[in-house]
Amino acid sequence: MFRPVDHQKTALAAVEQIEDLILKGVLKSGDRLPAERDLAEQMTVSRPVLRDALKILEERQLVEARRGGGTFVADLIGPIFSEAIVQLIARHPSAKTDYFEFRRGIEGQAAALAARRAAPSDLDRLDDIVDQMKVAHEMGELATESRLDVAFHHAVGEAAHNVVLLHTLRSCYRLLENGVFYNRGRLYHHPTARIELLAQHIAIAGAIRAGDAEAARQASEDHIDYVQNTLNEAEDLDQREKLAGLRRPKTEKPTPRS
Incomplete structure (x- = not known):
């Protein structure tokens, strides 16, 4: 070095x-x-x-x-948002839509640049992370899958070879790791999310390895759209379940699940 x-x-x-x-x-x-x-x-x-x-x-x-x-x-990844803004967003979950819109644009750009600029060692690292994802998926290791998810996006950002983009993404992913905008563990507990997310990461890595910038951008944007829509579905289900609980007669006991 x-x-x-x-x-x-x-x-x-x-x-x-x-x-x-x-x-x-x-x-x-x-x-x-x-x-x-x-x-x-x-x-x-x-x-x-x-x-x-x-x-x-x-x-x-x-x-x-x-x-x-x-x-x-030194700790060089400063907060992309001030603590006051982070807390404001936490109190107003509708701001998550703006967060996903931001990630969709910046990660799509990173994937496209990575397809054009990735060095052989960048491609090898992406392949290695995808291989680890496959193993974690087979073993049902949700925490490992979640950790590798962030590592994968870090690797794409590094493969883009744009230092401003790289440090912006690192700051953004720190918020993701801290669960500021959503709980990633919740995403991985969705019944079909694990297999869908694995396929999406494989598609992004494949497009980057093929040097297809537009396919890489599209695969990355599709991935962010899926994450947003899946989390919205989970939140809607929670709200319906909460409402159903309020409507249940006070004397009625929940039916035990088998």
Whole structure:
């Protein structure tokens, strides 16, 4: 990952190299940098020069030193929405429609770009995640399927090779992981969702591997439409069930399910 630096620039060359790795998403928030001795050797600089470089990066809030724990990439994925807006959306679920509209556009674009730009290692990573999805599906491991869902979309974003798009998607997926807009576990408990979602991810990956940008965009948009519609159906069913419960005579006991 790290390479020898231009000794005419010394510390600044080391700074530029690490910044470039962060910008391009190779180094992610929370990643630990190699130990000082190892990193200095990989970059062929002295340890005092490396310390100067890390000090500059720390001043720029790109890395943070943890006492006795080493140096880590700082948490660079800021919230795409302020906490006040997040709470406002939580109180007004109708805003989820806007969220899905946003994701539909940005993920469709990411998939199309990935179909045009994905490197062989990007394609291999997508294939590996899809293979893991198939195994998790066969084993009925819902939590693993849900985790791999996010990993898959991260991989598509990285394969698009657009740094602004990449960091926007990462911020968006953090909200998804935290369940701000909806509970992904609920989606995977839908009776037909697991097999449908697997097929959709396979279709997206296949279009990207084939280099078909329009097919990749369409498959991605269809996927978001399915997620939105399926969650809406689940919420409608919950509302009908709640209303049915209110209508039940007070003396009537629920019929036990077999």
